[in-house]
Amino acid sequence: MPLTMVQSGRKVRLIAVEAGRGLQARLAAMGLVPGAEIQVIRNSGHGPFVIAVKGSRVMLGRGMAHKIIVA
Amino acid sequence: MKSKIVVALAGNPNSGKTTIFNNLTGTRQHVGNYPGVTVERKVGYCRHGDVEMQVVDLPGTYSLTAYSEDEVVARNFIIDEKPDVVVDIIDTSNLERNLYLAVQLMELGVPLVLAFNMSDTAKARGYEFDIKKLSRFIGAPIVQTVGHKGEGMEELLDAIVLAAAESKSKINGDQEMSSTGALSSKASIRGPRLQMPLINYGREIEKEISGIQSLVQKEMVLLQKYDPRWLAIKLLENDKDIWPRVNSPAIRPLVEESASRIEKVLGEHPETAIAGARYGFISGACQEAVRSTVEARHTMSDRIDAVVTNRVLGLPIFLGLMYLVFHLTFTLGDPPMGWIEEFFGWLGGVVDSWWPEGSESILDSLIVDGIIGGVGGVIVFLPNILLLFLAIAILEDSGYMARAAFIMDRLMHNIGLHGKSFIPMMIGFGCSVPAIMATRTLENRRDRLTTMLVLPLMSCGARLPIYALIIPAFFPQAWHGRMLWIIYMTGIGLAILSAKLLRSTILKGESVPFVMELPPYRMPTVKGVLIHMWERGWLYLKKAGTIILGVSIILWAMTAFPRLPDDEKARFENERHMVQTIIQGEEEKAGRLAAVDNEEAEEALQYSIAGRIGRTMEPILRPMGFDWKIGTALIGAFAAKEVFVAQMGIVYSVGEADEESETLREKLRDNYTPLAAFCIMLFCLVSAPCMATIAITKRESNSWKWALFQLGGLTALAYVVTVLVFQAGSLLGVGIG
Numbered sequence: 001m002p003l004t005m006v007q008s009g010r011k012v013r014l015i016a017v018e019a020g021r022g023l024q025a026r027l028a029a030m031g032l033v034p035g036a037e038i039q040v041i042r043n044s045g046h047g048p049f050v051i052a053v054k055g056s057r058v059m060l061g062r063g064m065a066h067k068i069i070v071a
Numbered sequence: 072m073k074s075k076i077v078v079a080l081a082g083n084p085n086s087g088k089t090t091i092f093n094n095l096t097g098t099r100q101h102v103g104n105y106p107g108v109t110v111e112r113k114v115g116y117c118r119h120g121d122v123e124m125q126v127v128d129l130p131g132t133y134s135l136t137a138y139s140e141d142e143v144v145a146r147n148f149i150i151d152e153k154p155d156v157v158v159d160i161i162d163t164s165n166l167e168r169n170l171y172l173a174v175q176l177m178e179l180g181v182p183l184v185l186a187f188n189m190s191d192t193a194k195a196r197g198y199e200f201d202i203k204k205l206s207r208f209i210g211a212p213i214v215q216t217v218g219h220k221g222e223g224m225e226e227l228l229d230a231i232v233l234a235a236a237e238s239k240s241k242i243n244g245d246q247e248m249s250s251t252g253a254l255s256s257k258a259s260i261r262g263p264r265l266q267m268p269l270i271n272y273g274r275e276i277e278k279e280i281s282g283i284q285s286l287v288q289k290e291m292v293l294l295q296k297y298d299p300r301w302l303a304i305k306l307l308e309n310d311k312d313i314w315p316r317v318n319s320p321a322i323r324p325l326v327e328e329s330a331s332r333i334e335k336v337l338g339e340h341p342e343t344a345i346a347g348a349r350y351g352f353i354s355g356a357c358q359e360a361v362r363s364t365v366e367a368r369h370t371m372s373d374r375i376d377a378v379v380t381n382r383v384l385g386l387p388i389f390l391g392l393m394y395l396v397f398h399l400t401f402t403l404g405d406p407p408m409g410w411i412e413e414f415f416g417w418l419g420g421v422v423d424s425w426w427p428e429g430s431e432s433i434l435d436s437l438i439v440d441g442i443i444g445g446v447g448g449v450i451v452f453l454p455n456i457l458l459l460f461l462a463i464a465i466l467e468d469s470g471y472m473a474r475a476a477f478i479m480d481r482l483m484h485n486i487g488l489h490g491k492s493f494i495p496m497m498i499g500f501g502c503s504v505p506a507i508m509a510t511r512t513l514e515n516r517r518d519r520l521t522t523m524l525v526l527p528l529m530s531c532g533a534r535l536p537i538y539a540l541i542i543p544a545f546f547p548q549a550w551h552g553r554m555l556w557i558i559y560m561t562g563i564g565l566a567i568l569s570a571k572l573l574r575s576t577i578l579k580g581e582s583v584p585f586v587m588e589l590p591p592y593r594m595p596t597v598k599g600v601l602i603h604m605w606e607r608g609w610l611y612l613k614k615a616g617t618i619i620l621g622v623s624i625i626l627w628a629m630t631a632f633p634r635l636p637d638d639e640k641a642r643f644e645n646e647r648h649m650v651q652t653i654i655q656g657e658e659e660k661a662g663r664l665a666a667v668d669n670e671e672a673e674e675a676l677q678y679s680i681a682g683r684i685g686r687t688m689e690p691i692l693r694p695m696g697f698d699w700k701i702g703t704a705l706i707g708a709f710a711a712k713e714v715f716v717a718q719m720g721i722v723y724s725v726g727e728a729d730e731e732s733e734t735l736r737e738k739l740r741d742n743y744t745p746l747a748a749f750c751i752m753l754f755c756l757v758s759a760p761c762m763a764t765i766a767i768t769k770r771e772s773n774s775w776k777w778a779l780f781q782l783g784g785l786t787a788l789a790y791v792v793t794v795l796v797f798q799a800g801s802l803l804g805v806g807i808g
Contacts, residue, residue: 025134026139050376059587
């Protein structure tokens with residue numbers, strides 16, 4: 001399911017990023033690689049989407065978060 | 072033995088790299104740009120024992136791929152300029168992600184020292200590191216530091232010197248070896264592989280790596296510069312910047328085959344698989360060498376964020392903070408601005424007094440009006456700029472700027488800009504020059520250029536005197552505020568339209584999707600903030616100052632030459648003489664004399680190049696409702712917008728005029744319709760940004776092309792808009808009575 005479906009506080013694992021190669025690599029460098037554990041810090045329906053990955057806080061645009069497939 | 076070494080500082084954004092750089096080099100810093108790009112190049116110097124170090128602060132990056140200008144710059148510096156030691160600053164409270172860059176540096180095979188920074192925060196958060204073990208994994212010495220307290224700097228310097236010495240002795244050793252045959256020495260620098268740990272990328276990828284590696288090894292040119300294994304990995308990662316360097320037609324199809332094989336087997340692009348393997352290696356290392364006792368990260372920051380980025384409160388808090396910054400900049404900056412103005416006025420007076428009264432020395436005029444006036448006009452903004460950058464430095468160093476960018480992103484995205492563009496736009500209402508400098512926080516070049524180009528449409532403080540002169544002259548009291556509001560809103564509206572236009576034409580390209588790290592909030596250090604502020608202030612003074620000085624001399628010359636012919640001068644001299652002898656009352660005499668002076672000044676300006684240009688331009692200006700007088704004043708306004716008012720004073724023979732001059736207002740009322748007056752304001756708002764803006768755009772975009780495009784584009788826009796308004800207004804009969 002896309003990351004946007006995950007409620008605040010839940011922990012999930014990254015399956016894939018459905019984006020161009022450039023963006024995929026950019027996210028990978030920030031720790032968003034397949035298998036990485038992601039905790040959703042904030043998903044309030046609109047606006048800031050904040051996740052914790054590899055010990056840091058990362059903000060994502062909503063469209064971006066939609067392309068991240070997790071389980 | 073005295074020696075000189077080059078040390079490069081690498082590290083993630085927010086790893087405290089700048090603080091360590093400041094600690095090491097103090098004020099011995101130099102800021103410039105890397106050639107051809109807008110990335111800042113900071114170099115500092117420092118001594119340790121008898122070693123003199125040149126420390127280069129590389130841009131903060133998460134990896135060494137080629138996805139952003141910053142990364143390319145950082146990597147090229149390491150590959151091409153071969154620093155003696157690379158220090159990777161690592162935020163230990165965020166170890167895994169930070170080690171990703173360290174692993175890539177390790178693969179590059181450069182002499183590496185790791186600074187485990189913020190070790191106090193890490194300790195407080197319950198992390199325990201087995202430094203020895205980690206050091207063995209990465210194959211580099213590790214020094215623990217606390218940047219903002221200055222702890223561990225001596226140890227870090229010791230480690231740097233040691234690493235430099237080791238790599239030197241290794242090269243020497245290799246050279247002895249290479250003299251007996253085998254490899255060139257350069258290849259050996261890049262390949263001290265034997266004792267280095269290697270990441271195993273798994274059977275599938277390793278097979279392809281060794282295949283490509285054997286191809287690469289046949290190319291002597293490549294072998295001299297790069298480690299073959301590293302090159303093979305980079306090619307598999309489809310690195311945009313490495314391909315042109317390889318330039319071998321045989322290699323490309325083979326690499327592509329390899330990549331598609333990997334994709335088929337693993338179901339992901341090689342670069343993703345490689346990144347995953349690197350993180351796997353790091354996780355493994357951390358599992359063995361890091362113990363976490365408490366799970367308490369970010370709690371404080373999260374709590375602040377819950378308020379500051381709140382859906383309801385976020386925007387008002389941000390706007391409030393911006394207002395505060397803006398307000399403080401211009402109120403606290405006001406008194407020192409007054410002093411600077413007074414100082415230059417005094418200086419002009421002193422220089423003026425070297426010449427006898429009434430003499431018309433060109434040199435006097437050049438020094439007083441051209442140089443002192445021009446330079447003073449630049450320096451007068453320095454207090455504002457310093458205060459503004461002080462405020463920005465505090466917001467940036469504390470971690471708030473990242474939040475602000477996010478809050479504004481949705482709004483700005485609709486305009487075709489980035490969340491981070493908002494801050495420069497806001498500053499633009501004060502002065503375009505610091506605003507354009509503030510666009511540095513934008514990483515994407517297209518976003519940055521768009522912001523830079525439309526920034527002058529934010530009506531800056533220097534344009535206010537023009538409105539302050541014109542609005543009361545033509546519009547009823549009740550409309551004063553509204554007119555001003557209309558002007559500002561027109562600017563904002565045009566900025567939005569232009570940004571959209573630029574983003575969908577010449578600066579087209581996918582806007583960078585919003586992904587950004589939220590660094591934990593931190594207390595900014597006084598030293599860091601002050602250095603930051605001074606850096607920007609100095610840049611402004613130095614670079615803009617030189618260009619502005621030149622242009623202001625040219626503009627001065629345009630209004631001063633050619634001088635009135637002698638017989639004309641004699642005529643005015645005669646008139647003055649007549650007044651002196653005929654008029655009795657002292658007061659009346661003074662008044663008449665001033666009138667003659669003013670008339671002479673008007674004639675002189677009309678006769679000058681600027682006046683002539685104004686006259687020649689009149690047919691072009693007509694459709695906007697302007698005459699040559701306005702044209703001449705507009706030329707002056709190019710030096711600095713507020714000069715328009717003074718120039719109008721001269722062309723209307725009212726002498727030294729300011730925006731409160733009632734006589735000048737009367738003259739304007741007699742000569743122009745309210746519609747034309749509005750068009751003047753409109754044109755001043757949109758047209759050619761002042762030369763300081765052009766100069767800074769050139770500097771920041773690193774090319775004259777964009778600066779001239781901005782100048783031409785905005786002037787054309789101003790012309791079109793003003794003509795439309797004037798013609799439509801005339802047709803409809805609005806404001807011509």
